[in-house]
Structure formats: structure tokens, C-alpha cells
Amino acid sequence: MTITLNHFSAATVFALFASIVFGITHRENTRDMVRYGAYCFVMFLGGALLAGWVMWLLRR
Amino acid sequence: MANSTTEKTKVAPAEPVSMMAVVAPAIGWLIPGAGHLIQRRWIRGGLLFVSVVTMFLLGLAMQGRLYKANGGDILDMLGFIGDLGAGGLYIVSMAMDWGQGAIQFATADYGTKFMIVAGLLNFISVADAYHIAIGKKR
Numbered sequence: 001m002t003i004t005l006n007h008f009s010a011a012t013v014f015a016l017f018a019s020i021v022f023g024i025t026h027r028e029n030t031r032d033m034v035r036y037g038a039y040c041f042v043m044f045l046g047g048a049l050l051a052g053w054v055m056w057l058l059r060r
Numbered sequence: 061m062a063n064s065t066t067e068k069t070k071v072a073p074a075e076p077v078s079m080m081a082v083v084a085p086a087i088g089w090l091i092p093g094a095g096h097l098i099q100r101r102w103i104r105g106g107l108l109f110v111s112v113v114t115m116f117l118l119g120l121a122m123q124g125r126l127y128k129a130n131g132g133d134i135l136d137m138l139g140f141i142g143d144l145g146a147g148g149l150y151i152v153s154m155a156m157d158w159g160q161g162a163i164q165f166a167t168a169d170y171g172t173k174f175m176i177v178a179g180l181l182n183f184i185s186v187a188d189a190y191h192i193a194i195g196k197k198r
Contacts, residue, residue: 003121010170013118014177017111021181024104025188028198 008048015044081193088189089147092182095189108185115178116149119159124171126150126159139172145179145186 005013023037080099088095093109127139143150153159159175191197 001121002123003118004165004167005118005122005170006167007170010122010167010174014115014174017115018177018181020107020111021184024107025184 011048012045015041015048019044078193081190084189084193085186088186089145089182091148092146092178092185095186096192099189099192101192108182112146112178112182112185113149115174115181116146116153119171119174119178120153122171122174123161123163123165123168124159124173124175125163125168126153126175128154139176142176142179145181145183146175147179147182150179 019037019041022040023033023035027033027036084095084099086095087098091109092112093105093107096105096108127136127143129140130136163169188197
């Protein structure tokens with residue numbers, strides 16, 4: 001079986017699973033885990049989007 | 061006159077290493093999330109298992125490449141260390157000769173990175189299982 005993901009979907013999957021692990025391992029209680037996981041997810045995906053737009057601007 | 065440099069530093073007595081502090085990281089490395097599961101952290105262990113295993117399998121399905129033990133390029137060595145973190149997944153994949161085929165499309169490089177990151181995330185979860193075992197984390 002072969003799966004082909006485009007850059008954005010690959011970044012989203014990466015951000016989702018990395019954020020879950022970061023949230024669980026970097027915080028003590030459930031509430032903080034969820035909050036930190038969500039924060040990491042937004043930062044991962046936001047960072048990727050921002051970097052994409054910066055590269056688009058540099059190319060102009 | 062008291063001199064702080066000559067005062068003896070108080071050393072806390074070393075606590076005996078419990079069996080769980082050895083078993084949890086070892087089994088957690090072999091099977092992602094298992095280090096948490098044997099300590100009855102069911103949800104955390106399940107989520108770690110799903111996250112690491114899914115990332116690794118997605119990497120394989122994207123035709124990513126698995127690094128073998130090597131003494132050459134530093135990036136290849138680091139790739140091997142990252143892959144090795146996946147534990148049993150890496151061992152089984154190498155035994156089945158998965159992740160060794162010729163790359164057929166450009167996005168397969170994402171798959172290689174997915175497998176490395178899965179291994180690195182498993183290293184973090186192993187450390188977390190150890191911290192739970194020694195009582196540093198609940």
C-alpha cells in the first residue's frame with residue numbers, strides 16, 4: 001500500500017501526532033496536557049503556514 | 061570562621077532502583093506506549109501507541125527509507141539513531157526488509173522523516189515512562 005500526502009496534509013498529520021506526544025510528556029495533569037498539546041499543534045501548523053507565506057513573498 | 065568552599069556538600073542517599081524503573085522504559089521502547097500501559101496510564105499509553113505507530117506506518121506507506129547501522133555520513137548515523145527509537149517497529153521492519161526499496165516519488169522523503177520523528181517521539185515517551193516509574197511524575 002502506498003500513500004501520497006501533499007505537503008500540507010503531511011504537515012497536519014505530523015503536527016497532530018507530535019502535539020499529542022508533546023502534550024502527554026511535557027505536562028503533569030490532564031488539563032495542562034490538552035492545553036499544551038493544542039498549543040503545540042497551532043504552533044506547528046501556524047509555523048508551517050507562516051514559513052510558506054514568507055517563502056512565497058521572497059520568491060516575488 | 062566558616063568557609064563555604066570547605067563545607068561538605070550534603071548528598072542525598074541514593075534510592076534503590078525499582079524494577080519498574082528498568083522494565084517500563086525497556087518495554088516502552090520495544091512497544092510504544094507500553095511503558096505507560098504497564099503503569100496503568102491507559103489513556104496516555106494508548107494515545108502514545110497510536111501516535112508513534114501511526115506515524116511510523118504512514119512513513120512506511122509513503123515509501124520512506126529506513127536507515128541501517130552505519131559509520132559513514134553523520135546525517136545517516138543520526139537517521140539511524142532516530143529510526144532505532146521506534147524499537148520493535150524498527151526491528152520488525154528491518155526483519156521484513158521494509159523501507160529499503162527504491163524511492164519512486166519526491167514526497168517519499170516525508171515518509172523517511174515521519175519514521176525518524178516517530179522514533180524520536182518514542183524516545184521522549186520512554187523518558188516519560190521512566191519519570192513516572194521513579195515517582196518524578198504522576
